[in-house]
Amino acid sequence: MAAHGTIAGTREKHGLGRVLHDTRYVFWREMLLPLRDPFSLVFSLLQPLVFLGLFGPLLGAAVGAPAFGGQSTLQWFLPGVVVMIALFGTSMTGSNLQYELMTGSYERILATPLSRSSLMIGRALKEWAPLVVQGLLIALVCIPFGFVFHPLHVVAGLVILGIFGIGLGALSYALALVSQNKEWIFWGVQQTLLFPLMILSGIMLPIEAGPGWMQTASLFNPLTYLVNAERELFAGSVGTDTLLGLLAAAVTAAVGLAVGVKAISRNIR
Amino acid sequence: MIHTDKLAKTFTVKKETVDAVKGVDIDVAPGELVAFLGPNGAGKSTTLRMLTTLLTPTSGTARVAGVDVTADPAGVRARIGYIGQGNGGGHSFRVIDELVMQGRFYGMNSADALARARELLQSLDLADLAKRTVIKLSGGQRRRMDVALGLMHSPRLLFLDEPSTGMDPQNRANLWEHIMRMREEHGTTIVLTTHYMDEADSMSERVIIIDHGRIIADDTAARLKANLAGDLLAVEVAAASAAGVRGLLGRAAAGGEVSENSYDGVVRFRLRLPEGARLAPGLLLEMHDAGAPAQSLELKPPTLDDVFLELTGRNLREGANR
Numbered sequence: 001m002a003a004h005g006t007i008a009g010t011r012e013k014h015g016l017g018r019v020l021h022d023t024r025y026v027f028w029r030e031m032l033l034p035l036r037d038p039f040s041l042v043f044s045l046l047q048p049l050v051f052l053g054l055f056g057p058l059l060g061a062a063v064g065a066p067a068f069g070g071q072s073t074l075q076w077f078l079p080g081v082v083v084m085i086a087l088f089g090t091s092m093t094g095s096n097l098q099y100e101l102m103t104g105s106y107e108r109i110l111a112t113p114l115s116r117s118s119l120m121i122g123r124a125l126k127e128w129a130p131l132v133v134q135g136l137l138i139a140l141v142c143i144p145f146g147f148v149f150h151p152l153h154v155v156a157g158l159v160i161l162g163i164f165g166i167g168l169g170a171l172s173y174a175l176a177l178v179s180q181n182k183e184w185i186f187w188g189v190q191q192t193l194l195f196p197l198m199i200l201s202g203i204m205l206p207i208e209a210g211p212g213w214m215q216t217a218s219l220f221n222p223l224t225y226l227v228n229a230e231r232e233l234f235a236g237s238v239g240t241d242t243l244l245g246l247l248a249a250a251v252t253a254a255v256g257l258a259v260g261v262k263a264i265s266r267n268i269r
Numbered sequence: 270m271i272h273t274d275k276l277a278k279t280f281t282v283k284k285e286t287v288d289a290v291k292g293v294d295i296d297v298a299p300g301e302l303v304a305f306l307g308p309n310g311a312g313k314s315t316t317l318r319m320l321t322t323l324l325t326p327t328s329g330t331a332r333v334a335g336v337d338v339t340a341d342p343a344g345v346r347a348r349i350g351y352i353g354q355g356n357g358g359g360h361s362f363r364v365i366d367e368l369v370m371q372g373r374f375y376g377m378n379s380a381d382a383l384a385r386a387r388e389l390l391q392s393l394d395l396a397d398l399a400k401r402t403v404i405k406l407s408g409g410q411r412r413r414m415d416v417a418l419g420l421m422h423s424p425r426l427l428f429l430d431e432p433s434t435g436m437d438p439q440n441r442a443n444l445w446e447h448i449m450r451m452r453e454e455h456g457t458t459i460v461l462t463t464h465y466m467d468e469a470d471s472m473s474e475r476v477i478i479i480d481h482g483r484i485i486a487d488d489t490a491a492r493l494k495a496n497l498a499g500d501l502l503a504v505e506v507a508a509a510s511a512a513g514v515r516g517l518l519g520r521a522a523a524g525g526e527v528s529e530n531s532y533d534g535v536v537r538f539r540l541r542l543p544e545g546a547r548l549a550p551g552l553l554l555e556m557h558d559a560g561a562p563a564q565s566l567e568l569k570p571p572t573l574d575d576v577f578l579e580l581t582g583r584n585l586r587e588g589a590n591r
């Protein structure tokens with residue numbers, strides 16, 4: 001058996017290289033779930049289309065074009081849907097962990113030399129990965145309805161969402177750890193936070209249409225900057241909004257990972 | 270390979286503290302096979318979790334494979350293998366996928382990982398189940414998969430927390446064959462916990478008995494039994510002549526207790542006799558000379574349960590702490 005030699009050979013990496021290396025394997029393990037069961041992917045692809053098809057027309061009729069800063073309803077709304085999918089997906093990172101916490105599976109993986117950050121990043125990216133396909137698919141489907149598709153900008157937007165997703169996924173991971181053996185806490189907190197954050201970011205309805213306090217509150221919501229960045233990118237330009245969005249995503253990732261690593265080490269006290 | 274100094278763990282649950290491990294000193298040399306034996310709640314798993322960096326010690330120190338568990342937990346993890354008390358496979362994953370990924374986590378390349386996984390599945394009698402999802406395995410099958418997970422990267426130091434629980438006798442034997450082969454081929458150091466006394470007795474050279482978070486004995490099974498328990502001897506003599514051998518048997522027990530009960534005109538004496546097999550023939554002659562020939566004799570070698578009873582006054586099987 002060559003195992004001894006192999007371990008010595010590849011476990012020498014440190015720091016960031018190590019995290020990236022380990023993240024690949026954590027991500028790959030998680031991806032085996034949807035890949036071995038591809039039907040689940042079909043449904044996750046259909047859902048955003050249904051949402052877009054039903055909600056989009058209503059929105060256009062109810063709010064009216066002027067609120068969208070001169071963009072078509074679709075052009076304005078689609079980036080919001082993509083952010084929403086990212087939000088729902090990556091905030092679920094901890095829910096899949098809950099099952100592993102109940103059996104010995106989490107403990108088994110914790111006992112491996114995998115870096116602690118990679119455990120969170122790999123899992124968060126698995127929730128983000130379908131979004132790449134989903135995002136590109138809805139963009140393509142919407143072209144006949146007047147959506148103008150800027151592929152490179154959209155890809156850049158998805159990358160920013162991935163960075164944000166790592167942060168949100170890590171927070172979700174931490175939440176699952178602190179609510180261990182009390183699953184309802186996880187769901188309670190996740191749901192309670194998700195909706196206000198979503199509404200106060202102008203994902204579904206333009207925040208400019210709301211009262212002043214809402215607009216002020218939205219300034220403290222990282223999601224707002226993310227949504228604005230996605231709108232700018234999907235419209236085919238790169239500017240201040242994009243940079244602010246990237247910054248918000250990076251800050252979320254840094255905070256999320258710090259909280260997550262703390263939660264992991266607190267859990268072994 | 271392992272050295273601990275007053276290693277201790279206190280849990281706090283809702284302001285109540287549980288002293289799960291109360292300062293244990295453990296030394297394990299490379300290549301040793303050591304079994305932790307103790308009742309439920311004794312602190313076996315907690316000790317193992319501290320040694321495998323899954324719990325931070327409250328106080329004391331531990332060096333595992335030359336690395337301090339608090340200073341460099343990642344370094345410890347890279348040098349050991351761990352099979353926990355729970356099932357390690359993720360419910361929705363396929364058996365073979367989990368094994369291969371486990372190998373990858375430890376830095377094996379994919380060809381090696383796949384070959385090793387197949388080899389282990391074959392020898393742990395799981396080959397037909399390679400593509401099953403974990404949730405569809407029986408309890409014993411899952412336990413065997415756990416063992417396969419722990420053996421994937423052929424660690425030099427392996428911790429096993431009740432590895433054989435839930436396995437049928439054949440698979441238990443199979444598991445031991447694996448453990449023994451790993452020792453022979455790689456000189457693997459093995460630390461395990463078990464509830465099966467016969468297992469601790471026959472398989473490991475060294476038994477560490479833990480009770481209430483403390484080590485109360487640490488020696489080879491043979492020496493523990495010889496020093497602490499001795500063989501259990503039961504002799505029967507006619508009631509009329511019993512008085513003649515009471516003193517004799519008392520001396521043979523060397524200060525130990527001699528119990529007697531009588532029925533049907535016979536008195537049955539029971540006592541612990543260190544090195545019973547060697548001493549019993551002489552004792553029979555002495556009893557004969559004292560006018561009380563034995564009518565029957567029963568000599569039972571001691572078990573580790575007897576050792577535990579001797580040490581704690583409680584039975585290991587029914588001796589759960591909490």
Ligand SMILES: Nc1ncnc2c1ncn2[C@@H]1O[C@H](COP(=O)(O)OP(=O)(O)OP(=O)(O)O)[C@@H](O)[C@H]1O
Pocket residue numbers: 280281282287288289307308309310311312313314315316354591
């Ligand atoms: N995470 C925890 N929080 C609080 N108390 C704990 C925790 N883990 C273990 N304990 C307590 O510590 C004590 C020792 O537990 P441990 O699991 O080490 O026992 P054990 O010897 O492995 O028992 P068993 O044979 O049942 O597996 C028990 O009283 C247990 O209730």
Ligand SMILES: [Mg+2]
Pocket residue numbers: 313314315354430
């Ligand atoms: Mg235990």
